[in-house]
Amino acid sequence: MNKHGMGVALVTGASSGIGEATAEWLAKAGYTVFGTSRKAAPASQRAFEMLVLDVTDDESVGAAVGEVMRRAGRIDLLVNNAGFGVAPAGAEESSIAQVQSIFDTNFLGVVRMTRAVLPHMRRQGSGRIINIGSVLGFLPMPYGALYCATKHAIEGYSESLDHEVRNQGIRVSVIEPAYTRTPFDANFLEADAKLDVYREARAVVSKRVNAVMAAATEPHVVAEVVLKAAVAAQPKRRYPAGGLAHRLQWLRRLAPASMMDAALRKDLQLDTVPLTRSGEQALQK
Template structure:
């Protein structure tokens, strides 16, 4: 089992932290990142400060890993945030730009920073943390769904471009995961009375489902599987629910999928 040097963004908690720990356990030398840098407490991996919305910060972190280790074999793009369940109309253009700047353009910045070095060494893996919302949009999560669609499209295109250079790209698509992620939700910045009741109901439903969801370790195991696969797939679902939703999206009639989404979120008509 060949491992190497791994860089994991958004590794201070949740999926990122679980992934960094799992990779370290598997034998990778792992550098996790966070906007806040190293936090107190023992870790199985080292932490570096990194803000994926800043090109200077991205370049500095990548340069530091290369200074310390001379190579990067695996990049896991996990840093991201969401807007708490709300209607698309309730977010301003500034808020839309902010979520894309982290969730999508953050991945673009990180990828552009590591690719010259991976090309030079003739090998590498890039794994992007997407979501089932990248293939099955959810009402009242329009902006987050849009960023994850962008991540999926970018990842698939990039993989085709890089295969002949010994570099592979995969996107991991979990469903609900029980993490502190929702603590970092951004509230909609232009809330409207017209959506108040249904927004509240959807928020309540999402919290109910998250309480019984898989933990972040499910995603971490899938990342490791993709990282070590001799022939990695373009897209991996993580967890049973995500796999079922993928099958539903692929094989069920559109009307059935549509009705199922609305029934699950308890939306009328």
């Protein structure tokens, strides 16, 4: 532990958005914080140090974790935040290579980082791993299948892992924000195999997502929940972040599936999209 009685935290994807807000929040709470980004960060007045780290590269992951251990001697908290969003698109509008790329960062990046810190946490006899998931990890969104799939994978991985390492003094939690106002959405990955059959629906969903993002939750709301999970004596496996996330979690648990299905389609205005010829034929049968 450091002189503040807190620990050493490593936060991936800390150059902006949720990662930056989380690193700042943890530093203010007394953690010694190391943030990371794929590219060297320019000098700034941040309350934490930045390291170069590419979560898709085993050597880069090992080097960054090794650097933290060399300089701080321990890692008490890992926050897996690095990842990227995918612009609304049909599930079949991404090539297999693009699907692999999405999973390599959003899911396998979490696995690489976790594998790298677990031996150190085990030797300490303590540690916390907090993965930034999404409400889309329990409530899939149409035209977001691949991103949702990575967040579902994080949910399953985290819950299983928490059981496996709990008797080693290590706990794992997932933070589940809804829409969050960050530069994340400005850098959405565009599908690389677009099909005309999805053009109208893709446009409708994109317009709706852009409108919602304009009034989204601020990153500090998520950062506060990360700190709450980090210091909890008995951490939960899942923490919704923000009012909308809490409401969606409650609805997913209690509302009939048919009601959720209808509400989701209404919110995204999917039923305003004209039927394709095959869809019309199916209705006539």
